Structure formats: structure tokens, C-alpha cells
Amino acid sequence: MAKWRCKICGYIYDEDEGGEENGIASGTKFEDLPRDWLCPLCGAPKDEFEKIE
Numbered sequence: 001m002a003k004w005r006c007k008i009c010g011y012i013y014d015e016d017e018g019g020e021e022n023g024i025a026s027g028t029k030f031e032d033l034p035r036d037w038l039c040p041l042c043g044a045p046k047d048e049f050e051k052i053e
Contacts, residue, residue, distance in 0.1 A: 004030045004049040009042040013049065 001015035013019065013033075018026040022040050024033065030049070037046055 003052050005052050006039045006044050007048050007050055008044040009039065011039050011041040
């Protein structure tokens with residue numbers, strides 16, 4: 001599973017953890033998040049995220 005970082009605020013979306021506080025189950029791949037999903041910290045769209053090692 002991968003991690004994705006918001007280029008605006010630095011929030012890390014970890015596919016292993018998901019975002020249960022936002023209704024996203026653990027194990028949810030970034031690509032499988034809804035198109036209109038936004039960064040929970042700053043509201044940036046998915047295209048403002050970059051995959052990190």
C-alpha cells in the first residue's frame with residue numbers, strides 16, 4: 001500500500017490506514033477515493049497529491 005502527500009499542506013493519506021474519521025475504510029487505495037474527495041486538512045483536490053515512498 002502507498003502513501004500520498006498533499007503538496008499544499010503536507011497531509012499524508014496512508015492507504016493502509018484509510019481515513020476512518022472521514023468515512024474512508026482502511027485499505028482504500030488513493031485511486032479508489034471518490035473523484036470529489038478533498039484533503040481533510042486544507043481542502044485540496046486529489047490532483048494536488050503526490051505519491052511518496
